[in-house]
Amino acid sequence: MDFETRKTWKNHLGNQRIDPLRIYTPRTIDEVAEIVRLAEQMRVTVRAVGSGHSWSDAALTEGFLLRPEGLARVPAPEPDFVRADWAGGPLARVEAGARVRAINDHLDRNGLGLVNMGGYDGQTVAGVISTATHGSGTRFGSLSDFVRSLDIVVAGGAVRRIEPKDGPTDRAAYEAHHGDRRQLIQDDHVFDAVAVGIGCMGIICTVMIEVRERYFLREVRELHPWSKVRADLVDGGVHEANRHYELIFSPYAPDGEQNCLVTTRNIAPDARTRPWDKRMRNWLVEAAALFPLTPHIINVLLDTRPSLAPRLLERAMRSLVKDEYVAISHEVFNIGLANFLPAYSSEIAVPMDGRHIAAVERIFEVAEEYARLGRVYQSSPIALRFVRRSTAYLSMMHESDTMMIELIGLSGNDGGYALLNAYEKALYEFGGRPHWGQINTLTGSHGFVEKMYPRYADWMEVRQRLDPDGVFDSPFTKRVGLSSDRFVR
Numbered sequence: 001m002d003f004e005t006r007k008t009w010k011n012h013l014g015n016q017r018i019d020p021l022r023i024y025t026p027r028t029i030d031e032v033a034e035i036v037r038l039a040e041q042m043r044v045t046v047r048a049v050g051s052g053h054s055w056s057d058a059a060l061t062e063g064f065l066l067r068p069e070g071l072a073r074v075p076a077p078e079p080d081f082v083r084a085d086w087a088g089g090p091l092a093r094v095e096a097g098a099r100v101r102a103i104n105d106h107l108d109r110n111g112l113g114l115v116n117m118g119g120y121d122g123q124t125v126a127g128v129i130s131t132a133t134h135g136s137g138t139r140f141g142s143l144s145d146f147v148r149s150l151d152i153v154v155a156g157g158a159v160r161r162i163e164p165k166d167g168p169t170d171r172a173a174y175e176a177h178h179g180d181r182r183q184l185i186q187d188d189h190v191f192d193a194v195a196v197g198i199g200c201m202g203i204i205c206t207v208m209i210e211v212r213e214r215y216f217l218r219e220v221r222e223l224h225p226w227s228k229v230r231a232d233l234v235d236g237g238v239h240e241a242n243r244h245y246e247l248i249f250s251p252y253a254p255d256g257e258q259n260c261l262v263t264t265r266n267i268a269p270d271a272r273t274r275p276w277d278k279r280m281r282n283w284l285v286e287a288a289a290l291f292p293l294t295p296h297i298i299n300v301l302l303d304t305r306p307s308l309a310p311r312l313l314e315r316a317m318r319s320l321v322k323d324e325y326v327a328i329s330h331e332v333f334n335i336g337l338a339n340f341l342p343a344y345s346s347e348i349a350v351p352m353d354g355r356h357i358a359a360v361e362r363i364f365e366v367a368e369e370y371a372r373l374g375r376v377y378q379s380s381p382i383a384l385r386f387v388r389r390s391t392a393y394l395s396m397m398h399e400s401d402t403m404m405i406e407l408i409g410l411s412g413n414d415g416g417y418a419l420l421n422a423y424e425k426a427l428y429e430f431g432g433r434p435h436w437g438q439i440n441t442l443t444g445s446h447g448f449v450e451k452m453y454p455r456y457a458d459w460m461e462v463r464q465r466l467d468p469d470g471v472f473d474s475p476f477t478k479r480v481g482l483s484s485d486r487f488v489r
């Protein structure tokens, strides 16, 4: 099988890079199995990457790196073997390297849609589920919670289909077709470990996700002071009243109180019934985000006059106010051209048990402290999204409805990374868990990750079963304490 050598792999921003021993682009599950066996024979590690949209080191590998493009067919060509009595919603089975946008296009053409998604569609489905990438809405978990079945190549090049106990695959039909070559595991414990695996459980090759019928969303964006938003969050009714509720805020209060731009999204009738100006976001703001010099202009402004930051953030939020935007669901979930600004981000999960309110106010203090100490300012508003609890052992949302705090910095902003690290450290006091795919300084020392995730030992037990010799270890697993040297031998 062909491979490349002496090639550097970089993530999309270029803040993570590595020179793996070999880069493969497998086209079938059997090719993946062959590469895993080869890696084991040669005593090197192997890891799949998605589209490189993680800002963290989660995708890095020193051994064999598997690119996603060869396994990206939508729908997946092999048969599904779905039970005739499957009681869940409609299913879509896709190859792991498919981008979210390709899945949306396919679903749309077939009168279907994702139940929820994050704010962007450039990632691969395997990358998204591996890090528990999420959107907003306390009725919905992350995309990994909509996965009903995974085909994965584990140690020894063995192929496993992993599902919850009541998974959709018809065992008799599956076994009649595959015989002993591919084992079907329908087990909640194994599934909850593999569902958010951060590349450590094996190479995911296909994913079956539960979807729904096609639908439209109406988005409204309003500016409110923190005191109102705070009261709404304490009351919690906004999460019941809206299918999706999220906000961005500035941690600064140039006029006495912090402001928030609240976004709500609810199901709407067909968008084509609405006037043209309600079927688009503010085009001027979109154009500004696309303008290549925008981030540089902001950085120059912030470098020369850092104290302008609070006013710039206010202006940015005001420019996004909109009374109505109606479109097909996946277009409304996607936050648009802002995704293309050169930026990096940390995101910390905080349980919605009251600590989440205090966590926001702690952010105000940290921002204030850094402005005072070194004139370091936030270069972008901070986002709050709300996600339903997950059973996946290493989901940031495990066991608790969660507020996700996304701390974004424009590339090149002086002191930006230090400010992110300061927020992260401060938010650990509120039960914070960093997003696996975003910038974080988590370490595996002092049992830190074990304390954060109550089912850590269960996750490690499954990992040891699927990868006894650590062929899926990586610089990331060493850093955060998920490597095979932590296995109980």
Ligand SMILES: Cc1cc2nc3c(=O)[nH]c(=O)nc-3n(C[C@H](O)[C@H](O)[C@H](O)COP(=O)(O)OP(=O)(O)OC[C@H]3O[C@@H](n4cnc5c(N)ncnc54)[C@H](O)[C@@H]3O)c2cc1C
Binding pocket: 012, 047, 048, 049, 050, 051, 052, 053, 054, 055, 058, 059, 060, 096, 097, 117, 118, 119, 120, 122, 123, 124, 125, 126, 127, 128, 129, 130, 131, 132, 133, 134, 135, 198, 199, 200, 202, 203, 204, 205, 339, 340, 435, 436, 437, 438
């Ligand atoms: C512009 C932008 C917008 C974003 N928006 C959001 C958002 O709205 N919500 C949110 O939660 N996050 C968001 N993120 C973070 C991003 O969704 C995650 O980091 C996601 O994991 C990236 O997916 P990827 O396909 O790029 O995978 P990569 O970053 O390449 O890999 C992520 C992880 O998945 C593993 N992996 C990839 N493919 C496989 C496979 N086939 N088998 C096994 N493991 C695999 C990798 O080893 C790695 O551990 C955003 C990031 C960017 C850059």
